[in-house]
Amino acid sequence: MGKKKIAVLFGGMSTEHSVSCVSATSVIKGLNKDKYDVIPVGLAENGDWLPYSGEYDNIKNGTWEEDARKENNVPFTEEGCIMEPGIKAIRDCDIVFPVLHGAGGEDGTVQGLLELMKKPYVGCGVLASAVGMDKAYTKVVVAEKGIPQAKHVVAHREDILRDKNCYTQEISEKLGFPCFVKPANSGSSVGVFKVGTKEELPDILQEAQKYDRKIIVEEFIDGREIECAVMGNAEPKAATPGEIKPSAEFYDFVDKYKSGSSITVIPAEIPQEKLEEVRSNALKIYKALDCSGLSRVDFFYEGNTGRVIFNEINTLPGFTDISMYSKLWAAEGVDFSELLDRLIDYGFMRIQENERIVSK
Ligand SMILES: Nc1ncnc2c1ncn2[C@@H]1O[C@H](COP(=O)(O)OP(=O)(O)O)[C@@H](O)[C@H]1O
Ligand SMILES: [Mg+2]
Known part of the structure; x- marks a missing residue:
């Protein structure tokens, strides 16, 4: 059996872009090169998908993008989303390993694209990723x-922006303090806050809604x-x-x-x-x-x-x-x-x- 071609996707548009780059470097280095030809594909923060053949350590330290842009002749633009070079690399490989954390990678969106491309990939499918x-x-x-799980209240951006106190009573009665505030779709503790007192809650909710339209407030465990x-x-x-x-x-x-x-x-x-x-x-x-x-x-x-x-x-x-x-x-x-x-x-x-x- 010949070597399998594996495309490793890294980066992405989420708040966990840099964590993904570190994860992907470990994965790329850890893959047995007698079994696999590895094609790293970087997902830049502006949405461009750029195959990258340079040093693996540059993925980890974040300097891969400039070289990848030259390699693919894709200059940076604000609009981004030039995906063709990455899509071509994916089409040419046997399997994809999306080493992506957070929205636009761990949430079923990339998985859906790979399903449509009929490409095998590592990890959960669309439904499990999204849920x-x-x-x-x-x-x-x-x-x-x-x-068992922590008691919780789901808070919505539009309510918080209309009245920053609108959840105070419900949260005080149902969860008490301290409590935890976290964006519904986040990871790596980005946007996660411990709220010590009732007085702190409105401002923290206002801060948290910047990370997500939907916020989870949990009792402290x-x-x-x-x-x-x-x-x-x-x-x-x-x-x-x-x-x-x-x-x-x-x-x-x-x-x-x-x-x-x-x-x-x-x-x-x-x-x-x-x-x-x-x-x-x-x-x-x-x-x-x-x-x-x-x-x-x-x-x-x-x-x-x-x-x-x-x-x-x-x-x-x-x-x-x-x-x-x-x-x-x-x-x-x-x-x-x-x-x-x-x-x-x-x-x-x-x-x-x-x-x-x-x-x-
Ligand atoms: N209800 C809670 N009670 C106590 N600590 C919590 C609670 N929820 C989260 N934390 C703390 O915050 C960290 C990050 O929260 P988590 O739900 O794991 O989100 P993330 O997806 O960002 O990892 C947890 O590892 C834990 O230390
Ligand atoms: Mg966690």
Whole structure:
């Protein structure tokens, strides 16, 4: 069997552009070059799609774009969205690995394009990506499965702009303080705020609505952060969960990607039956959302009550050197390049599994 051509998509128009570049560099370096010809395709912040054949480290440090523009003869314009060079590279490859975080990449939009192009790709399909990206909608599915999660209120931009106090009473009564404010479609803790008092709430909501039209306000959970890596299609497997011990007040953007001082503990040091509960709930949620390929499902463990509480799902979790997803599989004996092989195989298998048995 010859080498497979794999297009690795990186960057994107979301607030997590730079995180994606770091993730993609790890993926590109980790792919076994005896098995794959790798074609990196950068998605610039203005929407241009630019195949890039330069140094991999320039993807990580953000200097790839200028060279990619020269390579493809696509000068920068404000309007952007010159996608043809990238589309051509995708058409010529065997499979695509969208290493994209956030809106316009992790939310089903790129997945939809790849479906229309009949191209196999790594990871979740359109539905799971779209639902998993939207924290409010994910909650509807998780509630239907009876899995505990934080109480919450969904706040809308138009209401906040009309009257910045319009949610104060409902949130005070239903959730109390402190509480957490987060954009419904975000990641990497961008736009996430801890609200200490009722007085702080209106201004924080005004700030949060800049990141998203829809905002989730949650009761504060005084819990440890437990993360579970899931892999597979119809019969997924969950690795033993790990714990993140943030060094900041909560697991914010700086702590995730800049300071590098948060600590990961694998397996998480919680009772065995709680590890099992996390795994089993992670698998239930994965199946309920119709995930495929991979996802990382995050929970809180409340030490004083022993409750395991769902927090969020990441259908394209971080793949940086310090990311939990690959560490959790490494602890199961699956090294990084083997992990990438498996994810790619699931991408190819998904195409076959999704074929309708009844033909025209
Ligand atoms: N309800 C909550 N109670 C306590 N801490 C929270 C709550 N929601 C979020 N956090 C903190 O904020 C971080 C980021 O929130 P999260 O929902 O995981 O969004 P993101 O998609 O940005 O990672 C979490 O890892 C946790 O540290
Ligand atoms: Mg998170």
